[in-house]
Amino acid sequence: MTSTARPDGAYRADRADATAPARPPGQAPDRAPRPGFRPEVEGLRALASLLVVVYHVWVGRVSGGVDVFFVLSGFLAAGQLTRAAEHGTLDVVARWGRTLRRLLPATAVVLLGTMVASLVWLPPSRWPQTLREVAASTVFAENWRLAADAVDYYAARDAASVVQHFWSLSIQGQFALLFPVAVLAAVALGRRAGSSPRTAVLVLVAVVTATSFVYGVVLTASDQQLAYFHSGTRLWELTAGALLALAVDRLRPALGLRVVLGWLGVAGLVVCGLVLDVEGGFPGYLALWPVLCAAAVLVAGTSGHPAAADQLLAAPAAQYLGRISFPLYLWHWPVLLLALQATHREEPGPLLGAAIILTSLVLAAATEALVERPLGRLAARRPGRAHGYRVAVAALVPVLVVALGWQALTTVLATPQGRLGDPDHPGAAIRQPGFAYRGATPAELLPPAVASYDDWVYYKDAGSGCTWEPYPVLEQCTYVDAPDPAAPAIVLIGDSHMQQFLPAVAPVARERGWRVLTLIRGNCPFSTGSETTGEPECAATNQAAIEHVRATRPALVIADASRNVRRGLTETTPPGFVAAWQAVGAAGVPVLAVRDNPRFDAAPASCIDTWGRGAAKCLVPRDDLYAPTLAVPPGGLPANTSVLDLSDSICDDRWCPPEMGNVLVYLDDNHLTATFSASLAPVVGPRVAALVDR
Known part of the structure; x- marks a missing residue:
């Protein structure tokens, strides 16, 4: 499972028919069918939840089931709100309380269980991010947390979060809290214009649906990672369900057509995730497929025909699965990820997969029976605005207590036991000729595993600040200040690998009174070409960097010498790199090109957490x-360029290990830790000094 895995979502809406009176707030979900109750809605929810679970466990893809839940949420909410507006009984504050009462108890139970299980089975290196996402999930903001990470190069993770699936619940929670306000405002404006509440709501959802759909198509084409989690790109799926709720009374297809529509919807949903590139193409126009499939089932309704799909959806098993679909969705994802972690597997296989599904079903049934159903009965006995809010607070308090306790433990474990350069923590110095280790065996790692991912070089905060030249293409920051304005300047240009290389250069600069500057942009190595996809700004940034270097003429430019060091000897020096070195060389500026560090399929720190230090698997x-040496580009190196090969410091004679001299080498799957980079200073300093002093 990787960080690109995107679990589908589910939302536990009231199960009232969109054309019938709303269910009383506390009515238990397992009571006999009510007048106007549409069993195919419950069955559709069951089908969507089953597809989500099966696709995640055995297919390894998302199913499109999230879109079904979005449609159902809008379908049910619009009918209830419109009827309340028509009767003048729309109480937004009371509805918020009911929404919180429905969502938060089961959510809190799952978050509590997930946190406790994560303490046992989740690698400590993944604790900080999990805690951040737990906090976001409790306030319906997980989708924005993931959206921010999607556009933040430095936030990319190599493993999916155990609470990542709360992203869709967050979107639907936002909708459930904001949509009643929008309906109330639309009805008020409609009355001033002489329109009925239904017409006002219809205009509202029609405008929102069209706007959100266009936005979703455009953003998916330009930034699919962001679009996937963005509320604005998903809103049209909820309001499409709302449109259907407002029009369903007028849709009366013939019985034969209803039978066809029902089966087309069911079959379309089953194959959606197999036919469409849901992972790479959603939520653009491709999301129309599951949305229209869900709409087809809802339009078909309860036909009563013995050969209709609604007979399958109304079966007792489907109805029960629909009732537990919300806790089933909440439980299945952490059960899946923690089971894989505990068994050290990448895929569950048939037996483990069946065990994961069975465990999720048992937990879901217990949550529905012991949490949701009793609270529903209690709400029926204690109607009123305040009850839902009291339940919400009671649910969130234990989550907060456990989360704060976990955070305190994380803080304690993140406190370093020692410092770089002491006898226990030589880091890369252990690879120096004649070095004799005199420290303790074993010694604690630096940085501690629980803090490894945060061991970035925060270069913008280190010196006298940053300037944009020209704005907003090129950002120049001062990492090491110099008292003498005429002091030589060393400029590091490139991507985040150059960012992490700064601690290796800083000591010699401070010792000699030199200045260290940065021209860094994530995922943009110094080149005249386009080595990275999805980064159209790189070409402009690098051209601006070349012009800046030509104008300022620093004493030395340091940049990447190669890229893509992976298994299979894939390392290359792109022609664009060489051309960039030549371009600054024309101004008489020397270049030190640093051979890149390896990239892995997963974070080596997580491997240590899982298998232990010194494990052969790591x-x-x-x-x-x-390769033994870096391949020289055709035509050789430019006269102004020399190569610094640190492979002997990052690897030993046989292996490239995750730690060296009791210091973690990598903070994720491809970046050096700031701590290890600093341990490279004795090797890097003399090379830098020789080039600047010549």
């Missing part, structure tokens, strides 16, 4: 990653 043969 060792990668050096010969699989590095």
